[in-house]
Each structure stands twice: as C-alpha cells, then as structure tokens.
Amino acid sequence: MEVVILSGKEEAGALAADAIEALFRAKPDGVLGLATGSSPLPIYDELARRHQEQGLSFTRAQGFALDEYVGLVSGHPQSYREVLRREFTERVDIDPDRVHAPDGTATDIGQACAAYEAAIKAAGGVDVQILGIGTDGHIGFNEPVSSLASRTRIKTLTEQTRQDNARFFDAAEEVPHHVVTQGLGTIMEARHILLIATGAQKAGAVQALVEGPVSALCPASVLQLHPHVTVLIDSASAGQLKLTEYYRHTWANKPHWQGL
Incomplete structure (x- = not known):
C-alpha cells in the first residue's frame, strides 16, 4: 500500500487522473471502476478537463459503478447512475452503453447481482478502481462487519452512512435504507486501486485503513492485502497516522520511472 500525502483534493485528483490517463493511453479499451460521493469529484473534473483540452479519449473504455441505491426510480437525481452521468460520463466521450451500474430496481435483486458480477468478468475485470472511504471505514457500501470475501449483493446502510x-x-x-454494492472480494480483484480521502472527518477511517488491523469493523482495511493500492490523502485526513513522516519521505524519494 502506497500512502501519498498531498496539499489538497485538487492535487490528489490530478495525481489519480495521471494514473487513469496512463491506463487509457496504453490500453484504450481499459476498464475503469467508478465511485460516487464527494471524494472522486476532483478526479472526474480533471479527466473531463484533459478530455476537452488534451484529447484524452474514452471511446473504447468501459466503466462499472461500485454501487446503487435500491428503489430509486430511473433518472432520480441521486441515483448513482445519474450522478455518474452528470459528474463524468456526459463530460467525456465514453459510450453511455459501456457504463454499467448495479440494478437497484430489479425484481430479483439476487439475480441482478449475479449478472453484474458476470458482466465485470466478461469485460476482463477492472483495471483501475476509484474508491472513497466512509467515516466508518466502508468502501463501496460495504458497511462494518461486511464479509471480507463478499461479492455484489444487497446491503442495509448504517444510520451513520444515511x-x-x-x-x-x-x-x-x-435516503434509502438499502443498496446494491460490489463486495469487498469483488473490489479486491481490480488490478490497481486508487483511494482518495480528504478532510479531518476522514482521519479516523484513514488511520484504520492504513495502520489498523485487517478487520471487518473497518472494511477498507482489507485493502492492506491487495498488491497495488494507492491512498491519496491530504494533511487533515492524515492527522491520525503514526508514520506520516515515513510516508512523506517515501513519496519524496520515489523513483520517477515507477509511477503510481
């Protein structure tokens, strides 16, 4: 796990965009895992800018959303499919039919979850997965005590998350009580994971993610077992880490050729 402490969300967004741009320059038909919430917005802003100003193309890309609320009607402004449309997909040249999201309106949720897992597998798996982190350590909507091996399924939100x-x-x-979310086991199959967190309210979750034990109480801590995770944070969200000087030293002395 690589921990990078940056000046703020704009720098974090730009660095994450560097990794995503490198993917699509090398592999135009790459697969991007899409997160919602406030944390990923600087990434989407930067990718949209690079598309508009530098010609970064997503015409052959595919995208898979992490999660979706159960029961929100199609087109609801807070449906995550709709949020991703506003914040990312309509701002670049990706084919909307190649951007997928769990079906929170399905009559048979279990079958829809199995179909979503199959679609990710058929696409060749996720190359780069964008993640945020909740104040209780959830990623996707894998709330505390989620199975560390879980797959796409329905979950009940905690009141804190709501x-x-x-x-x-x-x-x-x-705010709905239920969601469909990729499981922790599903997320762990992505080849590169980019997690972005900023602000003092995320400091406890970041500390548990990076330096705490691997525990279902902090679902994000399972990322310690992944071979390629980049954690992009600011000084405020790094406020409870014990090894901040080491993380800063490591980043400052990282070989330029290594990349993220």
Whole structure:
C-alpha cells in the first residue's frame, strides 16, 4: 500500500487522473471502476478537463459503478447512475452503453447481482478502481462487519452512512435504507486501486485503513492485502497516522520511472 500525502483534493485528483490517463493511453479499451460521493469529484473534473483540452479519449473504455441505491426510480437525481452521468460520463466521450451500474430496481435483486458480477468478468475485470472511504471505514457500501470475501449483493446502510449522505437529498428520511454494492472480494480483484480521502472527518477511517488491523469493523482495511493500492490523502485526513513522516519521505524519494 502506497500512502501519498498531498496539499489538497485538487492535487490528489490530478495525481489519480495521471494514473487513469496512463491506463487509457496504453490500453484504450481499459476498464475503469467508478465511485460516487464527494471524494472522486476532483478526479472526474480533471479527466473531463484533459478530455476537452488534451484529447484524452474514452471511446473504447468501459466503466462499472461500485454501487446503487435500491428503489430509486430511473433518472432520480441521486441515483448513482445519474450522478455518474452528470459528474463524468456526459463530460467525456465514453459510450453511455459501456457504463454499467448495479440494478437497484430489479425484481430479483439476487439475480441482478449475479449478472453484474458476470458482466465485470466478461469485460476482463477492472483495471483501475476509484474508491472513497466512509467515516466508518466502508468502501463501496460495504458497511462494518461486511464479509471480507463478499461479492455484489444487497446491503442495509448504517444510520451513520444515511446521515452522511443526507446532504445529497432534500431530507434525511429520503435516503434509502438499502443498496446494491460490489463486495469487498469483488473490489479486491481490480488490478490497481486508487483511494482518495480528504478532510479531518476522514482521519479516523484513514488511520484504520492504513495502520489498523485487517478487520471487518473497518472494511477498507482489507485493502492492506491487495498488491497495488494507492491512498491519496491530504494533511487533515492524515492527522491520525503514526508514520506520516515515513510516508512523506517515501513519496519524496520515489523513483520517477515507477509511477503510481
């Protein structure tokens, strides 16, 4: 796990975009794992800028969303498919039919989850997965005590997560109780994972992710077992880490040819 402490969300977004651009320059038909929430927005802003100003193309790319609310009607402004459309896909040249999301409106949720797993496998797996992290350490919507080997499935949100997400809705009671999410086992199959977190409110979760034990109480801690994870954070979200000077030293002395 590589921990990079940066000046803020814009620098983190630019560095993540560097890795994603490198993927699509080398592999135009690469597969990108798409996250929602506030954390990934600087990445999408930077990718959109590079598309518009530098010609970065996504015409052959595929995208797979991490999760989706259960029960929101098609086109609901807080549906994650709709959020990704606004924040990323309509700002670049990716084919909307090649951007996939779990089906939170399916009559048979279990079957829809199995189909989503099969679609990821058929695409060749995710090359780069974007992640944020919740204040309780969840990634995707794998809440605390999620199985570390879990696959795409329905989950019940904690009240903390519902309160954290209430800012996106008109009222807290409108936040759904259930979601469909890629499992931790699914996420761990991505070839490169980029996790971005900023702000003091994420400091406890970042410390548990990076330096805590691997535990279902902090689902993100399973990433310690992945061979290629990049954690992009700012000074505020790094505030509870014990080895900040080591992380800064490692980044400052990293060979330029190594990349992320």
